[in-house]
Amino acid sequence: MALLAETTPADAHLVELDTTTDSRITNVSLYSSKAEVSRLYKLTPVAGANKLVISGLPNALENDTLRVEGRGSGTIHDVSVAYAHPVKPLTTSNVLTALIAKKEEHQLAIGRCKRCLEGLQKYLDTLNVQHVDVTQLATIMETYEMTTKTFETRIIALEKEFGEVEKAMAVERARLQGQRTTNGELRTVATVGFFAENNGDVEIQLIYVVGCATWNATYDVRVSTEAKETPVHIMYKASITQSTGESWTNVPLTLETATPTFGVALPPITPWKLSIHKPHVPPKGNNLNTFKQRVVSALGVEKDSESFNESSIDDDVDYLDDSPSYSFAQVTSKGDLSATYLVPGPITVPSDGNKHCFTIREFDLFGQLTWVSIPKHDTRTRLTARVHNNSQFTLIPGKANVYVDGNFISTIDLPSVGPGEVFTCPLGIDQSIRTVYHPRLSKETKTGFYGKTTTTLFSQHITVYNTKLAPVDGLTVIEQIPVSEDSQITVALKSPDLALRPAAPGEARVAPLASTSHPPT
Known part of the structure; x- marks a missing residue:
């Protein structure tokens, strides 16, 4: 055509x-x-x-x-x-007008029948034995019975038809009301x-x-600590909302992850001009001392004025910039995240503005579970999964409810994950692994006569209890050791024999001590 x-x-x-x-x-x-x-x-x-x-x-x-x-x-x-x-909403129609007229006819007919019955009763009440022969009494009573029966049967039929007319009127009024809403x-x-x-x-x-039509991806992430190869089971769902005015009834639905864009012309490039930079000269005064006082007040630590230089100011400011941490799943690689999904079977989505959830797919993913504990600050053990999306489906950003061994743990924000990509999924606290941080023991010895040397030996004992039925692989316990900032102080790790990560240039921090162990069952 x-x-x-x-x-x-x-x-x-x-x-x-x-x-x-x-x-x-x-x-x-x-x-x-x-x-x-x-x-x-x-x-x-x-x-x-x-x-x-x-x-x-x-x-x-x-x-x-x-x-x-x-x-x-x-x-x-x-x-x-x-x-x-x-247009002005219709309050009546030809059908409704005819039904109203029919209702009135039935009301009049019922009234006539009732008045006829009342007249017959009054006529019977006026009969007197002085005016009626006893031989005619049977005929009069039979005639009265037949006549009243006729009118009573007629009243029953009219009342039934009257009820049907009222139902038809209610249906017609509902139809008119529906048209006013739809129009x-x-x-x-x-x-x-x-x-x-x-x-x-x-x-x-x-x-x-x-x-006025949207869809968002939602997930149910179920993790089994006993499964080895595919411990992560994901239920991929779509939350659909539409208020377009038309009902989608038994329709084939396709979900698109791409976003339609308009005006995608290349942006113009303006000239990039260079000039000699003239540094700003601060006014004379004790601005540095004032800033020092502010930093000292914030840290609660006093430093010598000789060592309080610009580099120390920078270090302190970096230490103060401590942004809050959030529980987000992270993607380690990126790719083309545009995909199309066909929802199985015809579905129905009414135009009511409410959320309607449909399952797109369920699949098992490869993953590695790790348990991490820092008992010096928190004796609880945190569980994390490093998940590999070995499916052919693209996971677009959305909320995910996380369940571990059937128990609800938390809700996280799942990022965009393409097929073949790897992401990290925090799974909350594992209550079945308990860590005990024992009191620290110290022993001090002194040697030498003129130049004395003081040696302090610190011993920290950590106990991990595993209440699971199966042993746990991949448990990491992190402990800190001090880092010397003075040439006269030497720090040595005696036991266990672990290699420390070398500090980055200019980095002043405590060095973490990490070890992996299998808790007893």
């Missing part, structure tokens, strides 16, 4: 289509903040010029994105989009000029982009 930019003739055959009843959604491609919807319409135009007026499209439709495709013998001339102004969100109208070569069935497909 061809598409030409021509004007539809004024005498074209008019075909009106209501989107809510005359079409169905064939596909929805959902992006992070928009959705592309494909709708299929079936119609039977006449040979020649036809004007298709398609109403009931969502207000969230972006007009510039509307495309029209056709299947059949014909040509599409032009496409235009307009917004139908709100407020579905007031976009598309007009399509179509020239049919002959009479026959034609299919028209509208493809458009709407806002």
